[in-house]
Amino acid sequence: MPNYIEPIEKLIRQLTKLPGVGSKTAQRYALTVLSMSDEEAKAFAEAVIDAKENVKICSVCGNYTDKDPCHICNTRDNSVICVVQEAKDVLAIERLGEYKGVYHVLGGVLNPLKGIGRDDLRFAELFKRLAGNVSEVILATDTSAEGEATATYIARYVKQYGVKVTRLAQGISIGSELQYADEVTLSRAFTNRKEL
Numbered sequence: 001m002p003n004y005i006e007p008i009e010k011l012i013r014q015l016t017k018l019p020g021v022g023s024k025t026a027q028r029y030a031l032t033v034l035s036m037s038d039e040e041a042k043a044f045a046e047a048v049i050d051a052k053e054n055v056k057i058c059s060v061c062g063n064y065t066d067k068d069p070c071h072i073c074n075t076r077d078n079s080v081i082c083v084v085q086e087a088k089d090v091l092a093i094e095r096l097g098e099y100k101g102v103y104h105v106l107g108g109v110l111n112p113l114k115g116i117g118r119d120d121l122r123f124a125e126l127f128k129r130l131a132g133n134v135s136e137v138i139l140a141t142d143t144s145a146e147g148e149a150t151a152t153y154i155a156r157y158v159k160q161y162g163v164k165v166t167r168l169a170q171g172i173s174i175g176s177e178l179q180y181a182d183e184v185t186l187s188r189a190f191t192n193r194k195e196l
Contacts, residue, residue: 008034060129062105062122063090077101081129082138083154085109085147089140089178096187101138104129109141109150118153127157136164138193142177155196166193 004012008030015026033041057063058070064087065071072090080101084090090103106121130137137158141147155165168189181189 004030060125061103062107062125063087063103073102079133079135080138081126081134081136082140083126083151084140084178085142085150086179092179092181092186093140093190096183096190098187099190101136106141106150109144109146110153111146121150123154123157126154130158130161130163134161134163136166138190139165139167139196140178144175144177151196159196165196167196168193 003009004027011030011033012023012026015021015029016023018026021029033044036044054066055064056066056068058065058068058073060069060073063070063072077100081104082093082099082101083104083106084093085106085108087105090105093099093103104122104126106123106126108116108121110116110118110121137154139151139154141151151167155167158165178186
């Protein structure tokens with residue numbers, strides 16, 4: 001890596017903190033930022049600051065929002081809840097434009113090896129929502145061992161309420177992450193979900 005002056009090095013170090021951004025990509029991004037006009041660079045920096053200051057977590061579903069509760073919780077069918085691991089998974093499903101229910105973002109999956117247990121995820125908030133008029137819970141966690149264990153745990157608990165539990169079906173390969181599924185695969189998985 002070439003030796004840049006400290007302000008550029010600092011920018012490169014910050015950019016490498018982004019997922020999937022290695023040192024070469026960070027260098028390209030840093031040099032691109034430097035080639036922006038002052039107005040473009042200020043707008044870029046202001047967008048980052050605005051997002052950090054104004055985006056919060058919905059108190060109902062755990063998704064990113066600028067209003068609480070979020071527009072999905074306020075306008076959609078609350079009788080169907082799709083449970084996902086992270087807020088980025090909501091974006092993947094929303095790209096389809098087909099799902100009309102609401103979401104519940106867990107904030108991860110059970111992973112005893114990393115010390116992530118039931119109390120570290122948003123299970124209590126999910127189970128509290130079951131007291132309403134919920135008719136179906138769709139489990140859309142990743143197909144990893146941890147995602148499957150999390151889905152099994154939720155299914156066992158939800159069934160006690162007499163609520164239908166389904167799991168995304170064929171189309172998403174074992175071990176893949178939901179956020180990387182294309183629209184056709186994700187659509188097929190929703191259409192062919194199965195009851196647990």
